[in-house]
Amino acid sequence: MELFGIFFAAFLINNILLIRFIALCSFFGVSTKIGTSIGMSFAVIFVMTISSAVSWVVYHFVLTPFHLEFLRTATFILTIAALVQLEELYMKKMVPNLYRAMGIYLPLITTNCAILAVAFLAIDYKYNFLPAMVYSLGVSFGYSLAMVLFAYIRERMALAPIPKWFQGYPIAFITAALMSLAFLGFTGMFGL
Amino acid sequence: MNLWKDFNAGLIKENPVLRLMIGLCPVLAVSNNAVNALGMSVAVAFVLICSNWVVAAIRKVVPDEIRIPIFIIIISTFVTISDYVMQAYFLELHHALGVFVPLIVVNCIILGRAEAFAYKNPVLNSILDGIGMSLGFALALVSIGVIREVLGAGSVFGLSLFNPAVAATIMVLPPGAFITIGFLMAALNKMEKKVL
Numbered sequence: 001m002e003l004f005g006i007f008f009a010a011f012l013i014n015n016i017l018l019i020r021f022i023a024l025c026s027f028f029g030v031s032t033k034i035g036t037s038i039g040m041s042f043a044v045i046f047v048m049t050i051s052s053a054v055s056w057v058v059y060h061f062v063l064t065p066f067h068l069e070f071l072r073t074a075t076f077i078l079t080i081a082a083l084v085q086l087e088e089l090y091m092k093k094m095v096p097n098l099y100r101a102m103g104i105y106l107p108l109i110t111t112n113c114a115i116l117a118v119a120f121l122a123i124d125y126k127y128n129f130l131p132a133m134v135y136s137l138g139v140s141f142g143y144s145l146a147m148v149l150f151a152y153i154r155e156r157m158a159l160a161p162i163p164k165w166f167q168g169y170p171i172a173f174i175t176a177a178l179m180s181l182a183f184l185g186f187t188g189m190f191g192l
Numbered sequence: 193m194n195l196w197k198d199f200n201a202g203l204i205k206e207n208p209v210l211r212l213m214i215g216l217c218p219v220l221a222v223s224n225n226a227v228n229a230l231g232m233s234v235a236v237a238f239v240l241i242c243s244n245w246v247v248a249a250i251r252k253v254v255p256d257e258i259r260i261p262i263f264i265i266i267i268s269t270f271v272t273i274s275d276y277v278m279q280a281y282f283l284e285l286h287h288a289l290g291v292f293v294p295l296i297v298v299n300c301i302i303l304g305r306a307e308a309f310a311y312k313n314p315v316l317n318s319i320l321d322g323i324g325m326s327l328g329f330a331l332a333l334v335s336i337g338v339i340r341e342v343l344g345a346g347s348v349f350g351l352s353l354f355n356p357a358v359a360a361t362i363m364v365l366p367p368g369a370f371i372t373i374g375f376l377m378a379a380l381n382k383m384e385k386k387v388l
Contacts, residue, residue, distance in 0.1 A: 019366050021221035022291075025214065025300060070276065073294050074268040078261070113217055113298045120291050165378040169213065173374030180367040 003134045006127075010138030013187055016114055017146040018180040023114035027147065028172055030105075037151035041144035043105040045137075047087065048115050051080045052136035055119040056129060076119050084109055114143060150179065198309075198317045199324040208301045208325055209332035210373075210380055215301040218292045219333050220369040226349045229337025230330075231285045235278065235293060237326035239270045240302050241319060247310040248318035254311075263306045264297070271297045301329060336372050340364055 014020055017027050030036045055076050063069055088106045091099040109115060118139050122132040153175055162171050206212060209219050218236070222228045246266050254262055275293045278286045286293065296302065305325055310318040342348055344363030346356040362368050 021217050021366065021369065022295070024216040024220060028213065028216070070272060073272050073275070073297050074265060077264055077268060077297055081261070081264075113295050116298055117291055117295055120294055124291065163378075165382045166374075170374045170378040170381065173370045173377065177367045177370030177374065180370055181362075184365060184367065 003131060006131050007134050007138040008189075010135050011142040011145070012183065013189065015142045015146055015183050016117070016139050017143060018176065018183045020117075022117045023112050023143065026112055026114075027150065027176070028169065031147060031151045031154055031172075034148070034151045034155060036105075037147045040105045041140075041147050043109055044112065044114065044143050045140040047084060047106070047109050048118055048136050048140040048143075049133070050087065051083050051115050052118050052122055052132060053129075054083055055079055056122060056132050059123055072120075072123070076116060080115055080119070114139070146179065146183075150176065153179075195317060195320055198313075199320040201321070201324060203324055203328045203331065206325075207328040207332060209329060210377060214304060215299045215329065217295065218299065219329075219336060220366075220373065221292055222289055223333055223337040223340055223369060223372075224364045225341040225345065225347075226334060226337040228285070228288050229333045231278075231282065232289055232292065233326070233330035233333050235274045235289075236296060236299065236301070236329055237323075238274050239267065239296050240305060240326045240329075241322035242270045243267045243302055243306055244310040244318040244322035245315060247306045248313060248315045251311050259311065260303075260307070263303060263311075267302055267306070268297045301325065332376075336369070336376065339372050339376075340368050344368055 010016075016022050017024065026040060030040045058075060058079055059069075059072065063072060063075060068075075084106055088099075091106075118136050122135055125135070127135060154172065157171065157175065166174070208214050209216065215236075218232050222232045243263070243266050247263060271294060274296070275286075278289075278293060305321060309321045313321070338348055340363045342353060343360055344365075345361075346352060346354045346359040360368075363372070
């Protein structure tokens, strides 16, 4: 039940894009087509789960025993960058089909702040290993949901008559505001 | 003259937030009141100016192939410094900004300026570029913070202007950030056609 609560809170109530405002560059950058937004979402689910597991282990079994917690920022970003490269090499060799589907999104993810933020937040919330995993899964599913929904709306919007000054990014922000308002409605569900 | 141009570019013409659309996450997340917005601007300015300075100073000895990891190490050093200083002297602000302080390390503005400007220019120009860019960032961040605080809580920098009961609370909640920046960009689009 506790794990379900963590998942649900990360998935909808504290949606990483619309409520927490993390990883917005990718939210506005790759959401113009449905195909690219789905590719990005799968890449995020994949990388976020692995990298939060690795950074949790690094923090608790390498940094904490040696009292090097202050090196956390530098360590995590290097770990994640190295991990993404490794994953890319591995996928290219072992699962070329999957690599072709999400290959171009993998290097972009190194600079996606959601990956780093989840690694930090799982430490800040003092989660154990299993809750940390459930949390990162919830966050990445929430990312995908918001991303794909937003891409669907933006594809429709390309054909809509929009006031001249609002074309492009301004109307995208207004749309995101309305989606954020809808997600705000989940607050308080299941007593969370 | 050239120095002035380097300084000036970041303010309006290449304003990182409203023009180049980079570094958006902290702008939206911590702009729910003017004090948080100012605190975040100062932290970003410190990291940006210092990292521009160090990158420009060592640009001739850094091998081209591994420059990005080196930049990241430099940036994360300054981010860690500002994180710990804030924790020691401004604990309340540190709690309000939360995870966005360590996340300055992946803020595209900082790595972007290191790569696009400081790596190719002398120290003085790079420091001025850092100051100009961080003023542009602060301008956008603090103006969004002030707008949201006035409309959403009826106060500015904590000073009460009118009864908060008649304020639109939605403006200090997450959707308010998207609305404010959307309208601000539309206004800038309109202005640009007339003035520039």
